[in-house]
Amino acid sequence: MNDVRELEQMAARMRMxxxxxxxxSNSGHPGGSLSATExxxxxxxYKMNIDVDNPRWPDRDRFVLSKGHAAPMVFAALANRGFFxxxxxxxxxxxxxxxxxxxxxxNPGGDMTVGSLGQYLSVAIGMAIAGRLDNKDYxxxxxxxxxxxxxxxxxxxxxxxxxxxxGNLVAILxxxxxxxxxxTDDILSLGDLRRKFEAFGWAVKRIDGHxxxxxxxxxxxxxxxxxxxxxxxxxxTVKGKGVSYxxxxxxxxxxxxxxxxxxxxxxxxxGAL
Amino acid sequence: MxxxxxxxxxxxxxxxxxxxxxxxxxxxxxxxxxxxQFAAAYPDRFINVGIAExxxxxxxxxxxxxxxxxxxxxxxxxxxMRAVEQIRNAICYTGxxxxxxxxxxxxxxGEDGATHQAVEDVAIIRSIPKIRLFIxxxxxxTRYLTRLAAEVIGPVYLRFGRAPSPEFYDEDEEFPEGGSxxxxxxxxxxxxxxxxxxxxAVQAAERLAxxxxxxxxxxxxxxxxxxxxxxxxxxxxxRGIITVEDHSIIGGLGGAVCEALSGGHQIPVIRLGxxxxxxxxxxxxxxxxxxxxxxxxxxxxxLSIMEAADESLKGGR
Numbered sequence: 001m002n003d004v005r006e007l008e009q010m011a012a013r014m015r016m017x018x019x020x021x022x023x024x025s026n027s028g029h030p031g032g033s034l035s036a037t038e039x040x041x042x043x044x045x046y047k048m049n050i051d052v053d054n055p056r057w058p059d060r061d062r063f064v065l066s067k068g069h070a071a072p073m074v075f076a077a078l079a080n081r082g083f084f085x086x087x088x089x090x091x092x093x094x095x096x097x098x099x100x101x102x103x104x105x106x107n108p109g110g111d112m113t114v115g116s117l118g119q120y121l122s123v124a125i126g127m128a129i130a131g132r133l134d135n136k137d138y139x140x141x142x143x144x145x146x147x148x149x150x151x152x153x154x155x156x157x158x159x160x161x162x163x164x165x166x167g168n169l170v171a172i173l174x175x176x177x178x179x180x181x182x183x184t185d186d187i188l189s190l191g192d193l194r195r196k197f198e199a200f201g202w203a204v205k206r207i208d209g210h211x212x213x214x215x216x217x218x219x220x221x222x223x224x225x226x227x228x229x230x231x232x233x234x235x236x237t238v239k240g241k242g243v244s245y246x247x248x249x250x251x252x253x254x255x256x257x258x259x260x261x262x263x264x265x266x267x268x269x270x271g272a273l
Numbered sequence: 274m275x276x277x278x279x280x281x282x283x284x285x286x287x288x289x290x291x292x293x294x295x296x297x298x299x300x301x302x303x304x305x306x307x308x309x310q311f312a313a314a315y316p317d318r319f320i321n322v323g324i325a326e327x328x329x330x331x332x333x334x335x336x337x338x339x340x341x342x343x344x345x346x347x348x349x350x351x352x353x354m355r356a357v358e359q360i361r362n363a364i365c366y367t368g369x370x371x372x373x374x375x376x377x378x379x380x381x382x383g384e385d386g387a388t389h390q391a392v393e394d395v396a397i398i399r400s401i402p403k404i405r406l407f408i409x410x411x412x413x414x415t416r417y418l419t420r421l422a423a424e425v426i427g428p429v430y431l432r433f434g435r436a437p438s439p440e441f442y443d444e445d446e447e448f449p450e451g452g453s454x455x456x457x458x459x460x461x462x463x464x465x466x467x468x469x470x471x472x473x474a475v476q477a478a479e480r481l482a483x484x485x486x487x488x489x490x491x492x493x494x495x496x497x498x499x500x501x502x503x504x505x506x507x508x509x510x511x512r513g514i515i516t517v518e519d520h521s522i523i524g525g526l527g528g529a530v531c532e533a534l535s536g537g538h539q540i541p542v543i544r545l546g547x548x549x550x551x552x553x554x555x556x557x558x559x560x561x562x563x564x565x566x567x568x569x570x571x572x573x574x575x576l577s578i579m580e581a582a583d584e585s586l587k588g589g590r
Binding site (some may be wrong): 058062064104111112113115116119120121122123124125127128129130131133134139152153156157159160163175 | 298318320321323325327328329330331332333334335336337338339340341343358359362363366367369426
């Protein structure tokens with residue numbers, strides 16, 4: 001999918017799918033899922049070299065969702081991409097369902113079982129090292145949240161990737177400025193992230209994380225390389241993006257919309273599925 | 274005598290020749306834990322991530338998703354505690370084919386003191402679903418169990434001490450998972466141990482035999498899966514069980530034995546180990562002495578069990 005308009009429509013569809021899942025299970029995290037929508041749309045429908053018929057294809061690009069609770073948006077991407085049926089949505093967060101609270105390596109199209117904040121940039125590093133050892137030119141994309149950067153392990157990983165010159169590793173920061181209990185700046189400010197990442201040795205790009213064209217060109221500008229600086233894309237986003245009553249508020253970090261709220265969200269997102 | 278941690282490193286070098294996907298991960302302790310020779314032999318397959326154990330476990334998980342066979346090791350305190358959530362979530366929950374070694378288990382770590390002595394690691398690791406836990410007692414057992422770890426699919430944790438270990442086994446001895454080894458037969462007492470405490474158990478049994486008390490010595494090298502059958506068999510054939518471990522008496526081998534017997538067996542079990550306390554600095558053997566991990570203490574315990582059993586027999590008459 002190369003057309004920006006089409007990708008925008010897919011993003012709207014994924015938002016509705018995601019909210020429907022959270023509404024139906026009465027459980028989930030809409031805020032950080034909605035902020036990640038355009039990035040995931042571009043990755044899964046434009047950029048990543050993946051094969052729906054062969055999800056375990058060894059040469060595929062990998063995606064690791066380190067901010068694990070944005071899982072329903074990844075499920076929406078995988079289902080719309082055709083990895084599994086939308087029927088699976090009904091099992092989201094439910095006993096007997098295949099879609100857990102976080103993405104699993106056992107979900108078709110899932111590259112890693114994630115969940116606990118701070119851990120999975122390290123996993124992406126392992127995948128990038130394996131790619132280099134096997135001389136495969138796949139890329140490994142890892143999405144982190146800004147609140148997640150408060151976890152110490154992230155900085156162990158941020159230090160190592162440039163030292164190992166993992167040029168095939170791309171970290172994307174969903175910089176939505178809000179965490180569970182409030183604004184990130186009020187809880188533990190992350191300071192000047194660009195300077196921090198650059199000081200650690202990353203090639204840093206800063207974009208509007210809801211602008212499809214900017215995401216496309218940022219990802220396209222990264223060279224195919226097994227060795228070199230890893231890339232950090234700081235994507236400035238809005239928590240709860242696309243649904244007026246969810247935008248920018250910690251209140252919708254976790255929680256499910258009721259029938260009326262879901263209907264309003266669908267109206268704002270351009271209508272029924 | 275050779276330390277098991279060194280045999281572990283030697284075995285990885287051997288394995289690497291045939292298992293091209295085998296990698297060794299280090300958090301800058303290779304000189305202490307026995308993987309320095311691997312680094313020298315296979316520099317391209319050795320990754321020192323720096324002093325960052327959590328990152329190391331995550332990287333191991335990522336490598337395993339791509340078909341690699343990573344062996345990640347550091348001191349047991351750091352594998353089992355600093356990086357336990359990474360082991361649990363990134364490796365075990367996922368079921369990835371990662372092998373973890375925790376060295377310097379127990380008091381025999383010695384002079385570095387309590388912060389570096391893992392005395393809870395067995396309890397912690399055995400409570401995590403999907404992981405196997407093997408604790409070799411001798412170089413032959415180490416070589417076999419390291420190879421077994423490479424062979425089975427899924428997470429495996431190997432625990433090693435620090436000190437050199439005597440050998441009790443023939444070169445071709447096998448150590449299947451879920452098994453145990455009877456090193457001495459006996460019908461009076463069963464002494465169960467793992468790692469370097471197996472030697473303590475053997476010494477105690479030899480001296481007990483001189484007094485006409487015959488102790489069965491079991492090397493419980495497979496803590497998970499656990500040889501429940503051997504424990505039940507012992508419970509029906511001897512008068513008391515003693516567990517000896519360089520570890521807390523809570524949740525380790527002593528705990529596993531009591532769990533195995535929880536179906537209502539009327540047999541005394543005395544657990545020797547650290548009694549809900551931390552270690553301290555000192556020489557390993559001196560610490561074993563101080564905390565009662567000696568043949569003398571095992572003998573004393575065996576005698577008290579025998580005495581109590583005799584008393585109860587008299588009472589019964």
